[in-house]
Every structure is written in C-alpha cells, then in structure tokens.
Amino acid sequence: MAGDVRLINSSNAFIEALYVDAPKDFAIEGRAIVVNPRLTPLYAGEEPVRPIPAFSSTVLRDTRIESGESALIFKVHSRRDGIAGIVDEPGWSLFADLLPGFPRETLLYRGPVEDLGVFEFDPAEALGEPGPVGPRSFRVSVNLWFAPAGTDCAIHNVHEFIEIHSQIDGYGRMQKFKERDHATLYEDLLMSPGHTPPVPFCRSRPDGGFSYPWHQYRADTDCVWLAVEYHAV
Template structure:
C-alpha cells in the first residue's frame, strides 16, 4: 500500500491551503500548520518524550514528523486577515444556501470537500458506553466557516451527522444552552488557533440519527474555523 498519499482539499482558501494525508508513515510537517487527527485513536509524533495528537483533536506543528496514522488533515497556519477567505470562489452567506437562516447574520460557508473515512463505534465515541465494540465506516467531510468579530452564529440543535470544530484563525467559542435563548448558556468553550472540540456534542438517537443540545459558534474576533463532519455512507 502506498504511504503518505497527499491530496489537496479544495476549501476555497488559496491563502490557507489544506491537505489530506492518508496512510501516514513518518510524514514530515514543515508547518506551521494545524494538524487534525480525525480518528478515534491517538497519533504519535516522532519526538521525545513521547507526544501524541489525541483522538478527534488537533495541534499546531512545525518541523515535526508524524509516525503513523490512517490519515490527518493539515491546514496551513496563517496570520492573513480572516476576512480575505470569503473573496475566493465557492463562499456563500449561509442565508443564500439556507433561506430559513437569519439573513442579517454574517456567517459564511466555504465549499465542502471529502476527506476520506474513519472507523468509529459511535456510542463509545460519544461517551454512552465505556467499552469499544463494533465499528462502522463514516465518510469525513470538511469545510471552513467565517464570521466577523461579535457574531453569534445562531443557536440550533439539528444535525444528521457527528461533528467537531477546529479553530484556524482568530479566537471564538463553542457554546451550549438549555434552550434557544442566550440567557440559558451553560457551557462556554474558548477556541484559539489549533484547538479542536474533542468531544462531539451529540448523542445517538433511537432512529439511528443524532441528538444535539442547543449550541452555537460565537466569534470573539474575526474567525475562520473548520467543521469536520462524520456521515454514515448512504445505504
């Protein structure tokens, strides 16, 4: 099997190039780059003492070798103005794609790209049981988002996939609420570049889907972040 298969991820960001590296075997990250481990097992780095990128997590690497992994997502770390990204083709205000979304909310979505697959035991991954059992293959899809400073990106509770979020530029936060009301905030997760929310927010539902709490992204500064989505392949 070929090793270190590198494929560009077309995320609509010429100034923030992104790569998928599959069958990782002593792959050197020149960096600086945000490196996401989208798998349920840690990824070891070739440094001493031993360091790993934990499951469904990320870090910023420079001049570092990844020992092995099914795949990693590598996004260039940059200090370019975050607002520059939406000038590239393929970016849309979310209200253009989803007419029901509040048109006054300046939330922009970039083009989505396929990023390989991962083997997951969803109930174990989501903390519903301690032991790891039968795994399923999930397709991974990724896209970037942009929001300017001070944007509340809308409280919602519906997704038909598992997702995590990785901060690329700026400072923001993922927030959870008891109801669709900002005054019911109960968890606030600060996010700086290189940070991923390692515990997906959802739980499995009886119909095979996923149940999310009320949640939103909030941009403290101008922000670009990466959504990593896990979809069951269509049957």
C-alpha cells in the same frame, strides 16, 4: 515522507489545507495546525513522541508526524489585511444563500465541502457512551467557516450527523444552552487556533440518529474554523 497526500478544496490564498492518508514520517515544515479526524491516535513531534488523541488537534512547527491513520493539516498565510477576505475565494457563500430561512443579517460564511471518503468506527466509543455497539460506516466531509468579530452564528440543536470543530484562525467559542435563548448559556468552550473540543456535543438516539443540545459558534474576533462531519451511511 510517506503517505497519500492531497490538497483539499479548502485551500486558497489564505490557508493551505492538506489531507494525508496513512502518514509516516511526514514532515511538517513551518507552523501548521494538525487535526486528527480518526478514533486512533496520531503520533507526532520529537522524542518522546506523543499521541494526538481521537477527534483532537494541536499546533506543530518544524517537526513530523510519525504515524497514524490520517491527518488534516492547515497552514494560515499571514496577511496584513486579515482573514476576512477569505469569503471572496472560490466556493465560499453566505450561509443564508445556502439555507433558506437562515437570517441574512447573520454574516456566517461557508467554504467548499470536501469528501474524505468512508470511515468505520464505533459511535459509542467516539461519543464516550457505554458500549461497544459495534462499528458503523460514516461518510466524512470537511469545510471551513468564517464569521466576523462579534457574530452569534445561530443557536440550533438539529444535525443528523456527528460533528467536530477545530479553530484555524482567530478566537471564538463553542457554546451550549438550556433553551434557544442566549440567557440560558451553561457551557462556554474557548476556541483558540489549534484547539478542537475532543468529545462531540451529541449523543446517540435509539433510532441510530444523534441528539444535540442547543448550541452555537460565537466569533470573538474574525474567525475561521473547520467542521468535520460524520454522516452515517
């Protein structure tokens, strides 16, 4: 096994979370969700080894990551009482306590934020836009979210960063809307454990920022998902 491995602060009694920089022949023991937060592929599995493309993920079991720039690895510990107790772990907060004005009746919870450092990449390549426009520096952070079954996590369209989401436990949806109205839903992406929509929702703006459609996460069951945020430096 090779690579710089660290336990990140998303780890708790429910989920083990690792960040591996420059993995090489890194052993995956048991079942794990592996997320590629980079634009270059991760190579994993048995022969023929396949790439895990940029901004995507998969579920691996008793195999290895052959090579790559970095990987996020999550192992969910099976519990009879389910995943909802994760919100009582250190560093978790009701989102309404973090964002003034967010509705308190929306039971959306955020876990602690971990800084992964600065990545460099061409945002046009990341977003599937005509380009290239050249590399930019992004400070990257990750955290977990939880919402109970049936929760609409609030339609919004403002982020000053690129974000991707990976499903860690439970089943949910990433949804897009024409307006800030549930009746205007036009895209419904099903999220099962180990899935990451590989193309971020946003598009570049002329001023260097990013524009999003109206969108939200919806929890069909009790859900934990990962957010990876890329903040332009």
